[in-house]
Amino acid sequence: MSATTPSPLRVAIIGAGQVADKVHASYYASRSDVNMVAVMDSRLEQAQAFAARHAIPTAWQDTREMLENTQPDIVSVCSPNRFHFEHTLLALEAGCHVMCEKPPAMTPQQADEMRRLARKAGKVLAYDFHHRFALDTQLLRQEVMNGTFGEIYFTSAQALRRCGVPGWGVFTNKSLQGGGPLIDIGIHMLDAAMYVLGFPAVKRVTAHSYQKLGNHKNYGQFGEWDPARYTVEDALFGTVEFCNGGLLRLDTSFALNIREQSVMNISFCGEKAGATLFPAHIYNDVRGELQTLLQREAADDQRHFRSMEAFVRHVQGEPVMIADAEQGWVIQQLVAAMYESAEKGKSIELC
Ligand SMILES: NC(=O)c1ccc[n+]([C@@H]2O[C@H](COP(=O)([O-])OP(=O)(O)OC[C@H]3O[C@@H](n4cnc5c(N)ncnc54)[C@H](O)[C@@H]3O)[C@@H](O)[C@H]2O)c1
Known part of the structure; x- marks a missing residue:
């Protein structure tokens, strides 16, 4: 202390x-x-x-x-x-x-x-970007720094729900929330992906958003909402182009006709190896066969606790990582650029 x-x-x-x-x-x-x-x-x-x-x-x-x-x-x-x-x-x-x-x-x-x-x-x-505090995320970040993947040139992040519009709070109200799934759940996978990649500089952002289901349906896995007052996107698909040539795809939805009820995961594809985040699994290919290099049995379910703990310990003077105000600003810029791109129908240059 x-x-x-x-x-x-x-x-x-x-x-x-x-x-x-x-x-x-x-x-x-x-x-x-x-x-x-x-x-x-x-x-x-x-x-x-x-x-x-x-x-x-x-x-x-x-x-x-x-x-x-x-x-x-x-x-x-x-x-x-x-x-x-x-x-x-x-x-x-x-x-x-x-x-x-x-x-x-x-x-x-x-x-x-x-x-x-x-x-x-x-x-x-x-x-409180708590997914970066999962042991899975920490492991992948460490292996990126160890050079296990070589250059990572494609990352695919998904924060998808089949029919998971929140039935409480103000999550469907654009003026109080700023948007729908991107600013609510997609932002979590965006932060975790950027964290694992080491926050590379961004060149350009492109996105498309849709409002096809939230303003028609009214009931899902998180209860009931009023479709007449649904003012946010229900799905958004974005691409971030980095100055180093790499690409990050982000697919996010409150409602989308997918098979799974919910998907919150990220795949990283490097020259030497690839990985999925939850649970952390690092693999490569040997003569057409998948070879596991490192694997956690189950995804860490204490990540929210770890996020709070990092904050308190940081306040107490310990040199532990937090999701800080500088990185929060970068993430907010990416979210804004995705919304702007979707609205204007063109890519947004960020450098
Ligand atoms: N890190 C995560 O995984 C995570 C999970 C859930 C929510 N959140 C975030 O937490 C925030 C709250 O979400 P929630 O699910 O708890 O919502 P909630 O609707 O359950 O709670 C919000 C509370 O804020 C109160 N409130 C409304 N306007 C206020 C004002 N002007 N001043 C003070 N209080 C006010 C409401 O009365 C309500 O009690 C959101 O920003 C959400 O994005 C983060």
Whole structure:
């Protein structure tokens, strides 16, 4: 622990919904060196019920009041996407370290301002891109650095659901979310792919998006939604061209007529070997036969826990990797470029 890090760390949570409940509060409750002191939600009764459930002493409806009165060291931002910018800025200005849910923000300009303020304030700003914390992802990143794959020139990332439009929250509302599956689930595989590849410089982005099912159907694996108020894409297919000549394909959907209920995985194809991510499996070809070089039996199911743990340990001064504000900004630029490309029907040059 760094000499200047308070202990226990005082934590406040903004947005008392399901990810705050299942991930953030559950993780903080597991640590004896962290105290949850406050929770805020735009619906006060939601904050109060959350506080009661997690034995948090105070519940608030106003972020500024909460920050002034409870003086937290750490803030978890778990509000809908549209409010990440405002809540992160308020928390950083109040001198807090921030764990902000993905996506970083609604636009690259906002993510840029967030990263600049974090740097100026000397505070940690991490994003909850938890798939990069899976042992599978860590293994592949290590093998990329070891040169196991040679040059990786094709990567295929998929974050697909057959009929998995979220039936809760505001995930189908473009003005509150910024988009559909790309900004909600595709962004996770985009971050994991970029992380394994070492965030290569991007030359050009091209994408096509569709709204064919979400505005007609109304029920799926995550419950019911209102097709009349469905304002986001239900599928998007994008290509990122890197300055090093490599290609990354990203296919993502809330609803698409595929065979599987859900696919969240990435394939990396290099000169010497290839890999799939979940579970990590590295292979090559010997005279037409698949040869396994390295394999994990099952995908790591503790990745969300590891993401939270990395953040707290980083705040405590340990040199552990986080999904930082610089990389969050890059990911936000890619998401924006894909949406812009799909809207304008042309490729977007990024360098
Ligand atoms: N890392 C992940 O895998 C993961 C998983 C789920 C959600 N998320 C992200 O977490 C965020 C929340 O998602 P969720 O599934 O918990 O949604 P949710 O709808 O369950 O919760 C959102 C909460 O925020 C509250 N809220 C709405 N407007 C607010 C405002 N202006 N100020 C404060 N609170 C406000 C709502 O009342 C609700 O309680 C989203 O940004 C989402 O992308 C990330």
